[in-house]
Amino acid sequence: MRKKLAIVVQRYGTHIIGGAEAHAATLAQLLSRSDFEIEILTTTSKSYQKWANDLPEGKEVINQFTSVRRFLVLKKSRLIFAFYKRLHLHVFSRLFKKSKYLNYLSEKIWLVLQGPYSPNLIKHLKKNSKEYDAIIFFSYLYYTTVFGLASTECKTILIPTAHDELPLHFDIMKKMFTKAEYIFANSKAEKRLLSHIQAEITDKISVVGIPVANIEKNPTLSESGRGNYFLYLGRISRGKNSNLLIEYFKKWVISRKSSVKLVLAGLMEESFELSEAVIFKGAVDENEKNNLIESSLGLINPSSLESLSLVTLEGMSSKKPVIINGASEVLRDYASKFPSVIAFYNYSDFAEALDKAIAGFTNSELDSAKDWVQKQYSEDVIFNFYRNVLK
Missing domain, CATH: 3.40.50.2000 (Glycogen Phosphorylase B;)
Structure with missing residues (x-):
């Protein structure tokens, strides 16, 4: 049963x-x-x-x-929540420091309004x-x-x-x-x-x-059909540093006189000033996402707030270079293990990372990242862990 x-x-x-x-x-x-x-x-x-x-x-x-x-x-109301966040941060968190009940009440109100x-x-x-x-x-x-x-x-x-x-x-x-x-x-x-x-x-x-799925090669995508673009997948917002990504990429395109594009695939939560070098695809289904990954020069994750980053792991599993924000300790750990995961901390690092990704990595370097992901995040390993805990 x-x-x-x-x-x-x-x-x-x-x-x-x-x-x-x-x-x-x-x-x-x-x-x-x-x-x-x-x-x-x-x-x-x-x-x-x-x-x-x-x-x-x-x-x-x-x-x-x-x-x-x-x-x-x-x-x-989001406006009321924004006001209350400031009130809690600058007034209540200090005022109620000695009262556990009032502090609890203030934190509860935060969660309700959020x-x-x-x-x-x-x-x-x-x-x-x-x-x-x-x-x-x-x-x-x-x-x-x-x-x-x-x-x-x-x-x-x-x-x-x-x-x-x-x-x-x-x-x-x-x-x-x-x-x-x-x-x-x-x-x-x-x-x-x-x-x-x-x-x-x-x-x-x-x-x-x-679990990180092993993205199967699409036989309809020939080598000549490979895209001349880097890929960002996910919510497009300032909270994910999308503004920084767009700014840095446009600057790199101008400095290198490059024809390489940046493709943004996901939900646009805020408006950004794009350019001919930055293409907005909108939300994509699983098959289109996999095709975009396979055809790309590499993936970019500019977020500094990650607890795992499935997109980064999918890129590694697909033998793609992944450029990550070194401000995230989670992503920085991946970069410390594998040369094909490249951290940036400023524009200069970002530009160098794009250049490295275009120059390419050896099969051995890309395979090491792929093999690690498939070993650590296989369906069987994770399913058995849950089954043992829940038995």
């Missing part, structure tokens, strides 16, 4: 772009192949910026062993958590995780997808990490970060990650 698992994640759906959301979807697919029946508990929102009720409330059956149950969100605020999801967990053999929570940052985990009475796994940012240091988060029975970090760097902030939870943190 299959064990019943719930996966709590802030958004869910094939139309949604996001690292934690993709991780949750991949994990649901992996665990439902045998041993487990999966119910995803999520909200009716598509966008983390608006937290609107875009999708129908209620249960949706995906297949025989996977279903999604969506709960309404009580929408809050969203997604879904009291009905929490009520469902309080009433029904004993019906599940275990519940897996994504990501540490959200109301659904903090108050959902506090409401459960069964085995719990927290996948925090943590970055070093202000809310990670909240007292309310420390209670949440203490409550979780297991904590699965995506990388050694993330485990180091969590252990540094809260040493007493170190023993229950395991580095697990997510």
Whole structure:
């Protein structure tokens, strides 16, 4: 008989772009192949910026062993949240330092205003958590995780997808990490970060990650059809340093008088001044994404906030050079292991990294990165880890 698992994640759906959301979807697919029946508990929102009720409330059956149950969100104003963030940072966090209750209240208000605020999801967990053999929570940052985990009475796994940012240091988060029975970090760097902030939870943190698919070669893409471009995949926003990427790339094109392009594939969350050298593709499906990776000169990840970076691992697994932001400790770890992962810290480094990627790497250098990814992040390794924990 299959064990019943719930996966709590802030958004869910094939139309949604996001690292934690993709991780949750991949994990649901992996665990439902045998041993487990999966119910995803999520909200009716598509966008983390608006937290609107875009999708129908209620249960949706995906297949025989996977279903999604969506709960309404009580929408809050982003302007009010922006104002409250400043108020908490500059006033309340200092004023309430000696009062645990008032500090807790201020941090709770932060989470409610940030969203997604879904009291009905929490009520469902309080009433029904004993019906599940275990519940897996994504990501540490959200109301659904903090108050959902506090409401459960069964085995719990927290996948925090943590970055070093202000809310990670909240007292309310420390209670949440203490409550979780297991904590699965995506990388050694993330485990180091969590252990540094809260040493007493170190023993229950395991580095697990997510399966990285081996992208098959597309026989219809001949060598002559290879693209003369670098590829960025993901949300296009200042939070991901997309503005820095576009600025640096345009500067490099002018300085080198190059015909190489930058292709941006993903959801454009903010407007940026593009150019003939920067091509916006929009959101792409899995097949088109794989073809874009295979045909590219390499991938670029300018984000400084990563807990794993599936895109970087997919590039490595596809034997492509990957240019990464050295400000991310997670990405910097990859660069320290493999010459085909090149870190930049400023424009000069970025320009040199593009030149190196175009010059190319040996098969041996590219193979070492690919082999490591496929060994560390294989479906069988990760499935067996979960099965052993959840047995």
